[in-house]
Amino acid sequence: MGQKPYTCVPIHECGEPLAPIPEGIVRLSPHPYQQVGAPYGNASPFWLRVGVITALEAAQASLMSYGWRLAIFDAYRPVAVQQFMVEHTFRELCTQRDLNPQQIDGSLATTLWEQVYLFWAIPSQDPQQPPPHSTGAAVDLTLVDETGTLLDMGGAIDELSERSYPDFYDRHPHLAHAKNIAERRQRLNQAMTNAGFQRHPNEWWHFSLGDQLWAWQTQQQTGQSDIVARYGRIDFA
Template sequence: MPPLRPWSPIPIADGGEPLDDLPPSLWRLEPHPYQALGAPYGAGASPFRLRRGVIERLERAQERLQQQRPQWRLAIFDAWRPLVVQAFMVRHAFREACRERGLDPDAFGLPQQAVAAEVDRFWAPPSADPATPPPHSTGAAVDLTLAEASGRPLAMGGAIDAIGALSEPDHYAGAAPGSEAADWHERRRLLAAVMEASGFAQHPNEWWHFSHGDQLWAWRRGEPRALYGAAAGAVAGAAEGAG
């Protein structure tokens, strides 16, 4: 069993705020990457949904961004994620990481255990326990990047979901001034700044992951409780997907 996160003990007081579809003002990166892999969202389930209050804060973040960079916009990679999709993607990430290292993902040796531990730094376990929901199952977490006005994503020095040190928000902090890596660091810092000013907290290992109202947010902001637990529909199919 993966270790609990430091935010797992934080209590949740969910007021039942609904999930809403992202508005047209927020750019979606489509086709959605997990749907393209065959992730089992089920009929009518959209990954481009978030809690209403989270969407409002995203819109504020985009306004702040465009006050500084009128030619840029936020681009949404992923948002709400049912547990069955979380389970599917954890397995996929592990198997891909093993293949990249020339390992058999169906073996159970020490190298595979090391890969599993590394994947666990980036992918939350698909817990159906209402006290420990994965962040994306709450409708409070979003994966996003910066894009040009046309919607073309800007280079950020590493792909969303990449497993490794280059995904840490400050990985390029020591880059030489004027270098491409320095540009990547500046873009990451700008994204973090507009999101944090709008009430979000950043995942400590992922430059692209921000949330408002979940346990991770409460832990990073020193809040006594989380505002959102697993959203309605998030647990559907969990049992079949968690094997």
């Protein structure tokens, strides 16, 4: 697969450490990737860079007027976990289509991998092209109400379908509950972007701050080509 366009953005690593996401922000448990055997080792999927956590707390504070809170699905992800989950997703996609992943090749395999990489970052070992989650600057999240009940966001996190695109329900207002779902997605995005995050173009749930994807999106929006990433790959042994 070709590299993502944001991986050409320079990284000027600031050296900020990872830290646990505070208990005041909901963590979805059990963690979905750990459940299927993703190799985290001693790392935690509920870590982020310190500055990203500060912004996350600001975003949550702005949602309190709706009676909503953030709920973390996944945050820090070692490259080994990214590799594991990309392969797992490919196998799941094959299973859904009654295909044997060991017997697929040629154009069909290419088509399936292209679908996977619409939503998943390439698990590159190149320190100049890290997957966003491997920098500790990206987070996958959703919303819960004041009782801790998950809100309907119109599609599951990691779903490989058009429903994952942030504006899907804006473009399909005839669907059931489309107005409410679109409004929740918009309010989540507003809270996160006001706190400094950028939302992934293909995923309503993925936000980042300070990584290459964030820098590239900010460049596109502002026309400032000198914006760089401040968070590169961070390894935890």
